Every structure is written in structure tokens, then in C-alpha cells.
Amino acid sequence: MSDKAIGVGLIGCGTVGSGVVKLLVEEADVYAQRLGRPIVIRKVLVREQDKDYKTEQVPKGALVHDPDAFFADDGIDVVIELAGGKGAALTFVKRALEAGKHVVTANKALLAAHGPELFPLARKHGVALAFEASCGGGIPFITALQHNLTANRNVAMYGILNGTCNYILTQMIDNGAPYEAALAEAQAAGFAEADPTLDVSGGDSAHKLAVLASLAFGVSLTDDEVPCEGIDTLDLTDVRFGTELGYTAKLLAIAERFNGKLALGVAPCFLHDDDPLARIGGSFNAISLFGHAVGHTLYSGRGAGMMPTASAVVGDLINIACGAYTAAFANLRIWPDQHEPADRMDPNDITTRFYLRVNVVDVPGVMGRLTTILGEHDISISAVMQHEPQEDDEVHGGGDIVPVVITTHDAKAGALRAAVRKIAALDSTRGEPVVIRIVDLPEG
Amino acid sequence: MSDKAIGVGLIGCGTVGSGVVKLLVEEADVYAQRLGRPIVIRKVLVREQDKDYKTEQVPKGALVHDPDAFFADDGIDVVIELAGGKGAALTFVKRALEAGKHVVTANKALLAAHGPELFPLARKHGVALAFEASCGGGIPFITALQHNLTANRNVAMYGILNGTCNYILTQMIDNGAPYEAALAEAQAAGFAEADPTLDVSGGDSAHKLAVLASLAFGVSLTDDEVPCEGIDTLDLTDVRFGTELGYTAKLLAIAERFNGKLALGVAPCFLHDDDPLARIGGSFNAISLFGHAVGHTLYSGRGAGMMPTASAVVGDLINIACGAYTAAFANLRIWPDQHEPADRMDPNDITTRFYLRVNVVDVPGVMGRLTTILGEHDISISAVMQHEPQEDDEVHGGGDIVPVVITTHDAKAGALRAAVRKIAALDSTRGEPVVIRIVDLPEG
Numbered sequence: 001m002s003d004k005a006i007g008v009g010l011i012g013c014g015t016v017g018s019g020v021v022k023l024l025v026e027e028a029d030v031y032a033q034r035l036g037r038p039i040v041i042r043k044v045l046v047r048e049q050d051k052d053y054k055t056e057q058v059p060k061g062a063l064v065h066d067p068d069a070f071f072a073d074d075g076i077d078v079v080i081e082l083a084g085g086k087g088a089a090l091t092f093v094k095r096a097l098e099a100g101k102h103v104v105t106a107n108k109a110l111l112a113a114h115g116p117e118l119f120p121l122a123r124k125h126g127v128a129l130a131f132e133a134s135c136g137g138g139i140p141f142i143t144a145l146q147h148n149l150t151a152n153r154n155v156a157m158y159g160i161l162n163g164t165c166n167y168i169l170t171q172m173i174d175n176g177a178p179y180e181a182a183l184a185e186a187q188a189a190g191f192a193e194a195d196p197t198l199d200v201s202g203g204d205s206a207h208k209l210a211v212l213a214s215l216a217f218g219v220s221l222t223d224d225e226v227p228c229e230g231i232d233t234l235d236l237t238d239v240r241f242g243t244e245l246g247y248t249a250k251l252l253a254i255a256e257r258f259n260g261k262l263a264l265g266v267a268p269c270f271l272h273d274d275d276p277l278a279r280i281g282g283s284f285n286a287i288s289l290f291g292h293a294v295g296h297t298l299y300s301g302r303g304a305g306m307m308p309t310a311s312a313v314v315g316d317l318i319n320i321a322c323g324a325y326t327a328a329f330a331n332l333r334i335w336p337d338q339h340e341p342a343d344r345m346d347p348n349d350i351t352t353r354f355y356l357r358v359n360v361v362d363v364p365g366v367m368g369r370l371t372t373i374l375g376e377h378d379i380s381i382s383a384v385m386q387h388e389p390q391e392d393d394e395v396h397g398g399g400d401i402v403p404v405v406i407t408t409h410d411a412k413a414g415a416l417r418a419a420v421r422k423i424a425a426l427d428s429t430r431g432e433p434v435v436i437r438i439v440d441l442p443e444g
Numbered sequence: 445m446s447d448k449a450i451g452v453g454l455i456g457c458g459t460v461g462s463g464v465v466k467l468l469v470e471e472a473d474v475y476a477q478r479l480g481r482p483i484v485i486r487k488v489l490v491r492e493q494d495k496d497y498k499t500e501q502v503p504k505g506a507l508v509h510d511p512d513a514f515f516a517d518d519g520i521d522v523v524i525e526l527a528g529g530k531g532a533a534l535t536f537v538k539r540a541l542e543a544g545k546h547v548v549t550a551n552k553a554l555l556a557a558h559g560p561e562l563f564p565l566a567r568k569h570g571v572a573l574a575f576e577a578s579c580g581g582g583i584p585f586i587t588a589l590q591h592n593l594t595a596n597r598n599v600a601m602y603g604i605l606n607g608t609c610n611y612i613l614t615q616m617i618d619n620g621a622p623y624e625a626a627l628a629e630a631q632a633a634g635f636a637e638a639d640p641t642l643d644v645s646g647g648d649s650a651h652k653l654a655v656l657a658s659l660a661f662g663v664s665l666t667d668d669e670v671p672c673e674g675i676d677t678l679d680l681t682d683v684r685f686g687t688e689l690g691y692t693a694k695l696l697a698i699a700e701r702f703n704g705k706l707a708l709g710v711a712p713c714f715l716h717d718d719d720p721l722a723r724i725g726g727s728f729n730a731i732s733l734f735g736h737a738v739g740h741t742l743y744s745g746r747g748a749g750m751m752p753t754a755s756a757v758v759g760d761l762i763n764i765a766c767g768a769y770t771a772a773f774a775n776l777r778i779w780p781d782q783h784e785p786a787d788r789m790d791p792n793d794i795t796t797r798f799y800l801r802v803n804v805v806d807v808p809g810v811m812g813r814l815t816t817i818l819g820e821h822d823i824s825i826s827a828v829m830q831h832e833p834q835e836d837d838e839v840h841g842g843g844d845i846v847p848v849v850i851t852t853h854d855a856k857a858g859a860l861r862a863a864v865r866k867i868a869a870l871d872s873t874r875g876e877p878v879v880i881r882i883v884d885l886p887e888g
Binding site: 019023027030031033034035036132138139140142143144147148149150151152153274276279280284286291293294295296297298299300301302305307308310311312313314315316317318319322323324325326327328330331332333334444 | 463467471474475477478479480576582583584586587588591592593594595596597718720723724728730735737738739740741742743744745746749751752754755756757758759760761762763766767768769770771772774775776777778888
């Protein structure tokens with residue numbers, strides 16, 4: 001690129017968009033010094049009917065409501081898409097790429113669903129598609145994957161990729177709040193949406209896992225391939241038993257390679273309390289990545305919010321403007337569209353440890369029946385915990401029903417599921433047994 | 445660059461060098477696929493008299509002992525300098541840059557001392573100087589600073605940058621081992637050199653801090669500007685009192701900006717136990733960075749060792765080969781030679797909390813004298829701990845001498861030092877009072 005100004009067109013000006021405008025306006029001199037040329041906001045496209053845009057700092061005359069007026073501005077070199085969703089955003093991103101404009105986006109849903117179509121479109125038109133802000137907010141993890149970690153074949157990735165869920169779980173653990181109360185608290189604190197479904201169901205984490213795993217493991221992948229459980233069915237009882245056993249509950253997005261096959265999933269899991277990943281609380285996100293050469297590296301930071309996300313967006317913009325990102329995008333063959341579909345592992349073949357809670361009628365021989373069934377399925381027991389039955393004890397069941405908690409050694413997930421089906425069918429079992437994966441992070 | 449092979453010349457083939465060779469040989473196909481062209485080892489320069497080089501995987505005919513033979517190879521595009529030290533390494537790096545070859549180095553001592561001279565030399569000859577492996581081993585933190593974090597003005601950085609010290613401190617904390625025993629254990633486990641001086645004195649951390657702070661804070665800086673205390677004088681007594689108070693001892697390399705001025709230092713510090721940085725144990729390294737936009741981000745991983753360091757070296761090589769690093773190096777103005785010297789803060793003006801241990805003769809009125817002196821210096825006390833005197837208690841002093849432990853609220857370092865001088869001069873004081881900074885990481 002030349003020494004002339006970099007022209008930016010911004011689509012969407014809500015929370016993150018106004019953060020981007022704030023940075024570009026307030027740090028204009030700093031960025032011009034770092035880049036050797038100024039970054040100029042040419043146009044900001046917002047839907048007139050929304051009215052919730054925050055445009056106090058938008059340069060005079062830049063605000064437009066008509067996409068045609070936006071795309072008619074030849075002074076735009078880079079389009080920043082912060083509209084969100086997969087409808088208009090898809091149209092805008094395609095239109096920008098086809099017009100030969102680089103695109104920076106924070107839109108994980110769009111990338112998870114349409115990445116395989118958008119990346120080649122960018123390449124066809126000789127421009128770059130950058131997306132650091134789409135996963136993990138301000139954490140420069142995609143940057144790490146694209147740049148210095150390229151010497152590695154990655155073997156496993158464990159991500160806390162949704163700040164809403166991590167905030168809720170931290171409330172449940174630290175304050176003993178049941179899920180519904182913790183969710184209400186997260187909503188009051190601004191860490192959860194009025195409709196939190198996409199977050200608490202694990203769907204948002206699955207989008208991000210699809211984007212990150214594609215890069216980290218060199219596979220073509222969309223989010224509909226990610227098995228997903230949320231925290232919305234997690235019982236405080238199990239969070240507390242976890243604490244008692246030395247485990248911290250986290251919603252983990254996991255990608256692991258076993259014998260060349262990739263296992264993917266999003267689910268509430270237990271991590272050892274002393275694992276650094278377990279210590280990442282509140283609304284923070286974090287990722288533990290295991291590379292074959294580098295071993296274990298951990299990244300954490302704010303996974304959402306106005307300025308952290310704007311930091312990632314503007315970071316991408318600067319990297320495009322200086323030619324670094326565009327060179328990596330053009331010359332490396334690590335991008336989601338350049339890979340074969342993942343050779344997926346049968347989820348039943350995953351070998352891991354498990355936490356199992358079975359509510360049982362407290363009669364003689366119950367424990368023997370449970371352990372016999374597990375033994376018959378080749379599942380060996382690490383620890384068993386059964387407290388005295390206590391009246392009026394909400395957590396432990398109360399009355400004649402007692403929870404039996406069992407942790408296993410490494411076992412095949414399929415064998416565990418089969419055993420749990422048998423346990424569920426026992427006369428002495430009440431309700432559905434609860435199964436939570438215990439994640440022992442690899443040596444690294 | 446073209447589609448032809450990238451030629452590599454390697455200087456030094458010890459532990460890290462043989463890791464680099466291992467990656468380039470074993471992953472040749474993977475890298476060729478990612479880059480679209482092969483990486484080829486042209487020459488490996490080792491001193492004949494050393495004999496400790498590990499060259500089993502070095503391609504036939506590539507091993508040379510004569511620097512002239514090495515530099516005569518026109519097929520070398522990138523020189524990887526792993527000789528270490530500031531003597532021959534300086535000559536080699538200058539010679540490579542002057543010959544128009546990109547340089548990748550893991551040599552923090554060289555960069556900390558000669559960076560301001562080497563960076564412009566690289567630029568003058570149109571090549572890049574890459575150094576991810578110089579700090580934090582395999583952690584891609586320099587990559588983060590160079591790329592996605594460029595949207596930030598950074599405000600503070602706290603690094604555990606020496607794995608040897610972190611391993612020793614972890615032994616002291618977890619096993620109650622005195623410093624000398626923990627050092628011997630680290631040496632036996634291969635985490636400390638036979639002569640550990642550079643590590644345990646804090647000197648190695650100071651080198652790395654100079655390199656990182658220059659990038660993170662946009663200042664020109666050499667390591668002789670970093671005040672430095674090591675762990676070699678740290679008493680197990682204080683580590684244990686720290687544990688009792690809820691703090692973890694870490695050797696921290698700190699750079700903080702206060703009112704536009706930069707405060708730098710390496711010293712043993714206390715972190716709150718629940719701080720994620722405090723949880724990074726063993727030989728791992730970690731950095732907490734606070735950017736004005738991104739807030740708090742944390743990075744951790746193996747700070748040394750054959751394959752983690754090789755991962756960073758080869759990552760740099762791939763980034764040079766694809767043109768991403770070279771574009772950032774040529775077009776961004778963020779490099780150590782492009783900044784003014786740091787406007788440094790008087791260390792006495794730093795405001796922070798302190799831990800203070802004074803061994804006193806256990807007579808009436810002692811505590812009053814200590815607290816009066818602190819009060820006269822505007823230092824307000826957060827907590828005081830004085831145990832019953834115990835005979836034969838090595839840790840707590842024994843006999844009539846008792847340790848008084850005081851933690852302060854935020855206080856000026858200069859005022860604290862003045863108060864400690866007065867306290868040291870009291871008749872009731874025995875030995876030198878111990879002062880350790882308590883680091884409360886910023887909100888972020």
C-alpha cells in the first residue's frame with residue numbers, strides 16, 4: 001500500500017462499533033505514527049430504524065443509512081462489519097469482498113456458517129478477511145495461531161469462549177447461587193442478554209470453536225458439526241460436589257486430536273482447581289492450546305465488551321494496513337477454506353475421566369450394583385462419595401434419596417454411556433444420572 | 445518472495461538449534477504445505493572445539509566450522525542465530541544483516557544490549573530481525589505485541605520471565621524447601637544451569653524486560669536501565685509468611701506507566717494467591733499485560749527448552765518466509781530503534797503496597813515504635829502479624845527475637861525506604877528489615 005490514508009467503512013455502530021470509532025478518533029495520532037499514515041473513517045452505515053447507534057464521535061457527513069451510498073465510496077479500503085447475524089451481514093461482507101475491499105469482522109456466527117464460502121471469495125478478489133474479534137474478544141489468540149504458532153501441529157485446545165457462561169458459573173461456585181439466580185445476576189450486571197439462549201446453550205461457544213479449530217487443526221469445519229451442551233441444565237448440586245472433590249466447573253469448548261482424528265464438543269466440564277485455566281473466572285475468556293512443539297500455552301482476557309473487542313478489530317485493521325495480515329492471508333495455506341473436512345472421531349471412542357452422580361434410594365446393596373455395572377463396562381473407579389442422608393438438605397437430596405457421586409479413571413465415553421443407561425434403569429435409581437467430563441489437561 | 449525454496453543458515457546447534465533442525469527436517473512436508481514452498485537448511489555453523497553440538501539430523505554437507513564458508517552460501521535467505529552471548533553472536537548477526545539476510549534470534553542478551561544498533565542495520569539493508577524466541581520461550585507474546593495489540597497504549601506489564609526462578613520459587617512454596625535446596629533440586633531436574641547466576645540474580649529477566657518493554661511501551665531502552673533484584677537473597681521465612689497472608693512469591697519483571705512516565709524493575713514480589721498469574725508454577729513463564737483498550741490479557745507457556753523455543757524460532761522463520769513479519773517490520777513504526785528513550789520514573793515515586801518483616805527484640809513498646817515511624821512517613825498499615833515467640837523455631841526466629849510482619853496500604857516507595865532506614869536503626873531491631881513489594885494487578 002502507499003503512503004496515502006487508509007479509508008475505513010464501518011457497518012454497524014452499536015457497542016463495539018462505537019468502541020472502534022472511539023479508538024480511531026481518540027488514537028488517530030498514535031495510529032498514524034505507528035502506521036506512517038492516517039486511518040480515516042469514510043462512512044458509517046447504520047439502519048435508520050435501529051436508532052440505538054452511538055455516533056457522537058462519527059466524523060461529520062460519514063453517517064449513512066443507504067448501503068448503496070456506503071458502497072459507492074471509493075475511498076473505503078477496509079470494511080469493518082459489526083452488524084452481526086447471518087442475514088444482511090452476509091450480503092454486506094460479500095459485497096465488500098467483491099468490490100475488492102478488505103473485510104474485518106467480529107461475526108463468529110457468520111464465519112462459522114459461511115467461512116468456507118467467504119474465504120475463497122476474499123482470495124479471488126485479492127483482499128483479506130480478518131476476524132480476530134470473532135473469538136475471545138480482545139485476546140490475540142487468532143493472531144497467535146496465524147503467526148508464531150504455525151510451526152506446530154496442534155494436538156488439543158480447551159477454550160472458555162463465552163464470558164456470560166463463565167460469569168454465571170463463577171457466581172454459582174463462589175456464591176453458591178443456583179443457575180437461575182446466577183443468570184439473573186449476570187443480566188443485572190450486563191454480562192448476559194435479556195434472551196441469553198445463544199450463550200447459555202453453548203451455541204455461541206460452538207460457533208467460536210468451529211472458527212478456532214479450523215485454524216488450529218487445519219480442517220474445514222462448520223458449527224453444525226460441533227456437539228453442544230450448555231450450562232442451562234447444570235445443577236448447583238454438581239457444581240458443589242465438584243468443589244468438594246477439587247474440581248471447578250467450566251463450560252469448555254474442546255478440540256482434541258486422537259490418532260489423527262478430531263474430537264469436538266462444547267459441554268460443562270470439571271477442571272482441577274489448580275489448573276490455571278480453572279482460575280480464569282468472571283466474564284474472562286481463556287484458551288489452553290497444546291502444540292506438538294510448543295507444548296502448553298495459555299491465553300486469557302476479556303472475551304467481549306466494547307473496548308476489548310474494538311482492540312481486536314482495530315488490531316486487524318492495522319495489520320491489514322501495514323501489509324502483514326494481507327501477506328499471511330495471501331501466502332500461507334492455513335485458512336479455513338484451504339483444508340479438507342475434518343476426519344472426525346466417533347464421540348463414543350473418546351477416552352477421558354468422568355464424574356457421575358446417581359440419586360439412589362438408600363437401601364443395602366445399591367453401591368454394589370452401581371460399581372458392578374461400571375466394572376462390567378470396563379470402567380474403573382477413581383473415587384466414590386456418599387454423604388449421610390440429611391433431612392432438609394436441598395443439595396444432597398434429603399430424605400431417603402441420596403446422591404452417590406463416582407469419579408472414574410480414563411474410560412471410553414461410549415462404555416460410560418452404556419453403563420449409565422443400565423444404571424438409569426435400576427429400580428434403586430431416581431431421576432436421570434448426571435455425567436460430567438473431568439478434563440485432565442495433557443502434559444505439556 | 446518467489447516460489448523457490450527458503451534457504452536457512454543456522455548458527456549454533458546446541459539444545460535449541462537441534463530442536464530447530466528437528467522441526468525443519470521432521471515437519472518439512474507440513475511447512476512446505478503451509479508456505480507453498482519448502483524450507484531448506486543450507487548451512488549449520490558450529491565451532492569445532494565445542495563438540496557439544498547435536499547434528500544427527502543436519503543435512504549431509506551442511507555442517508561447517510568456518511564462518512566464511514557459512515556466509516559464502518548465497519542460498520541462505522534467513523540466518524538463525526542461536527550461538528548466544530554478545531561476542532561472536534554480535535559479529536554474526538551484523539554480518540548477516542549487512543549481507544541482506546533476514547535474521548531470527550533467540551538472543552535476549554544481544555538484543556537488550558545492542559538492539560538500538562541492530563534494528564536500524566536490518567532496516568538499512570531491507571531485511572527483518574525477528575526475536576520471538578528471545579523472551580518467554582514458546583509463548584507468542586512478541587507476536588501479540590507486534591500484531592493485534594497494536595491498537596493499544598499499554599499501561600502495565602507483569603512478567604514471570606525466568607523459568608529457573610519460577611521453578612525454584614514453586615519448590616520453596618510447595619515443598620517448604622530453602623533456597624539452596626530448591627536450587628539444587630532445579631539443577632538436578634535440568635531447570636537450572638551449573639552456574640545459575642544470570643537466572644537467579646534477575647539479570648536474564650532484566651534482559652527480557654528491556655526487549656518487551658521497548659515494544660510494549662514504545663520506548664528506546666537497554667537492560668542497564670532496569671533495576672534488578674534476584675531470588676538469591678530471598679528467605680524461605682518470607683515465602684512462608686507470604687503464604688500465610690494469602691500471597692504467592694514470584695520473581696516479577698515489571699513495567700508500569702504512571703502519568704506518562706515508565707517505571708521498570710525486576711524483583712521478588714508477592715501476588716495474591718487468586719491472581720491467575722500467581723497460579724503459573726514450575727518452569728512456566730507468563731505475562732500479564734494491561735492495554736488501555738483491551739484491558740488485562742494473560743499469556744503463559746514454557747519459557748525455555750528445546751522444542752518450545754524452537755517453535756518460536758521456526759514460527760518467526762515462517763512469518764518471514766510468507767512476508768507477514770517483513771511487512772510489519774518494514775511498515776510499522778513500533779520497533780525498538782524507532783522510539784525516544786523512556787521518560788523514566790524516579791523509583792522512589794512508585795506507589796504500591798509493601799510487605800515488611802522486621803526481626804525485633806521482644807520487649808514492650810517495640811510494635812508502637814515501628815508503627816509510629818511508618819505513620820510519620822505517611823504509610824498506613826493494612827495488617828500486622830506477630831506470632832508468639834517459639835524456641836527452636838528456625839522460621840520465626842526463635843528465642844527472644846521475633847519477626848514482626850507488616851503489610852501496608854499504598855505507599856510511596858521512597859517514603860517506605862526512609863521509614864525502613866529508621867526502623868533498621870532502632871535498638872530493638874535485629875538484622876536488616878526485609879521489604880517485598882505486594883503487586884495488586886490493575887483492574888482490567
